[in-house]
Amino acid sequence: MGNPEKEGSVTDWAFIREYLPMYQEAAILTVRIGFLGIAISIVVGLLCSAAQYFKVPVLRAIVAVYVEFSRNTPLLVQLFFIYYGLPKIGIPTDAEMCGVIGLAFLGGSYMAEAFRSGLEAIEPIQMESSLSLGMTGAQAMRYVILPQAVSISVPAFMANVIFLLKETSVFSAISLMDLMFTAKDLIGLYYKTTESLFLLVVFYLLILLPISILGSLLERRLRYAGFGA
């Protein structure tokens, strides 16, 4: 064996080919947990923003506490608490479920804020005008408020999706075999640092780049939807 420094500087393509399938599996896990978590956070976010918009008593206060708590603590610590802490008081969790719940817990509050800011951006006069035109409350929501609110929320929503997908990188801490875990494992096992990190970056780009591009396209498209702006 020669000088390890020297070996590191030559990219080992055979190694990359050999471990490509492993990364592929890890990427699928990352994407699966990511999208499941994001889907649940959208539901949580919709419910929370609805509770705040319609000023539902009690529920509104609970939502406010949840949003503040979840937004002001790191996902990694939330995951540790869910994964290692909750089983101690008799709530069993397995790693994958824990990842989804953790992501949904964090994402729910971010989504709620995105939707709420969209709804709040529509001035009350729009609702009042719709009602005075003889629309019912539901019609006003459906035809006047929501279309505008949605197009206002889209940039924040897309930013959240990308943010949450990036946050999935902490799942390796609760021993989920995601991309980070695979990379760290291979670095530890074979010292193929350059190759492992190269694959890591490539796979994250494969996941994140299309969504990021989609986000900016969508944003540009929706800019036409606003009136007078």
Place this chain on the structure above:
Amino acid sequence: MPDLGLEVLFKGKNMARILGGLGVALQISLVSVCISIPLGILLGALMTWKNPVTKAILRLYLEIIRIMPQMVLLFLVYFGTTRAFGWDLSGEASAIIVFTLWGTAEMSDLVRGALISIPVHQYESSAALGLTKAQTYLYIIIPQTIRRLIPLSINLITRMIKTTSLILMIGVVEVLKVAQQIIEANRMASPNAAFGVYLTVLVLYFIACWPISMLAKYLEKRWR
């Protein structure tokens, strides 16, 4: 009522150790913030230049940093650069490098956003009133930019603090690592320590970040 494992915190110096760990995390984020804010302001101002070359380079830097999860950046610097360049980098140093690179990118985008949000007629009106270029910036543009910028940069601080929890993964002994050590050391005496200790860490992070977020929200509302 099951045992919540909170008693571990009051044993020996455990609470002080946890707070010390939080101190490490806060220190790293503070150092990174202090470097990234001036750098970000500089780069953000450069981004509004018309020069296509600087624009392209800065844009590329911003996009590369933004699209990668911070954890990947940490790995790239901590494992990747040490291997590629053969230097020795401690976990703390890598963390500061990564968070500074990231914070600078985020800050520069905030600055750029704030600068271009000032309508052109503000510049034109100042010129029409006979203000020089320097006066326009000093009295008209910069005060408005700062008002828009301060709440956003305060939010960046809380994001930075939350992100420092990741440095556990590159072997820095911060609050989460200390919590792990305490739980390990007491696994016989109080097997439920994981619940109480991790809950405490969650609450500590909340106490560190929440007032800062509130301040940002308050300023945003007040200066609108």
